[in-house]
Amino acid sequence: MLTESLHVKLNTLRRMISDLQSVLVAFSGGIDSTVVLKIAHEQLGDHALAVTAVSPTFPQVELDAAKRVASEIGARHELVHTDQLEVPAFVQNDATRCFHCKTDLYQLLDGLREPRASRWIVDGTNLDDLGDDRPGIKAAREWGVRSPLVEASLSKSDVRALAQALGLSNWDKPAAACLSSRIPRGTPITIDSLRRVEQAEDILQAEGFRHVRVREHGDVARIEVGAEEFSRLNQPTLRAHISARLRQAGFRFVCVDLEGYRPGGISLG
Numbered sequence: 001m002l003t004e005s006l007h008v009k010l011n012t013l014r015r016m017i018s019d020l021q022s023v024l025v026a027f028s029g030g031i032d033s034t035v036v037l038k039i040a041h042e043q044l045g046d047h048a049l050a051v052t053a054v055s056p057t058f059p060q061v062e063l064d065a066a067k068r069v070a071s072e073i074g075a076r077h078e079l080v081h082t083d084q085l086e087v088p089a090f091v092q093n094d095a096t097r098c099f100h101c102k103t104d105l106y107q108l109l110d111g112l113r114e115p116r117a118s119r120w121i122v123d124g125t126n127l128d129d130l131g132d133d134r135p136g137i138k139a140a141r142e143w144g145v146r147s148p149l150v151e152a153s154l155s156k157s158d159v160r161a162l163a164q165a166l167g168l169s170n171w172d173k174p175a176a177a178c179l180s181s182r183i184p185r186g187t188p189i190t191i192d193s194l195r196r197v198e199q200a201e202d203i204l205q206a207e208g209f210r211h212v213r214v215r216e217h218g219d220v221a222r223i224e225v226g227a228e229e230f231s232r233l234n235q236p237t238l239r240a241h242i243s244a245r246l247r248q249a250g251f252r253f254v255c256v257d258l259e260g261y262r263p264g265g266i267s268l269g
Helices: 004-020 031-047 060-073 097-113 127-131 135-142 156-165 191-206 227-233 236-248
Strands: 023-026 048-054 076-081 120-122 212-217 220-225 253-256
Touching: 004 031, 004 120, 004 156, 023 031, 023 097, 031 048, 031 060, 031 156, 048 060, 048 097, 060 076, 060 191, 076 097, 097 120, 097 135, 127 156, 191 212, 191 220, 191 236, 220 227, 227 236, 236 253
Parallel strands: 023 048, 023 120, 048 076, 220 253
Antiparallel strands: 212 220
């Protein structure tokens, strides 16, 4: 059940999106962009189009989830292909990596606005994101992208509560981040590294680990799981199985980060 305050914010979000008349939703399948898409579809119908960028940095499991959720909502959904590995400033992987990634995305989406008859690009940035170091937000502003959740003063906890109240199947989905965030800053990003990390995380998720990251440090895999999952990961048989599978994926050494899963974290140099 929504609080009175959250009802007010939801109504603000509905009015604001309705006033936009037609939108392209930068849709990753996470709960933030899902709430934006849900309300956009509710208010604008076919004048709301979800667009998901398919690239080497976007895990296949996330792409599959985005397709499913857009279908559940009943929204129009289009896939576009891009490759940040063709952007030298992205590949060098410095502190501005996210800026170059999002610039590539928003430039692509901006080119779709006219042919798709969309007045605005909207994203899933929420109020809490503004307090983080997010160069991607700077790119969004440069390309005139609107952030309805911010404009309606919705925090991350607000968004999750809304997602649950709206009956969205991914309301409790763990936070996700592009695969390049698993590579230490200053280490050039390669397709081999991205594939190795994706395969490693798929292995852990297949074993039922919910909050997981695998950070690559050369030939070392650094596993992060939720603190509540440490004891299970340390079961001898499962530990040996995961270690063997990650070695098959291309890592020479496999270790566990004792600080555990840290959403929004970056790999250490």
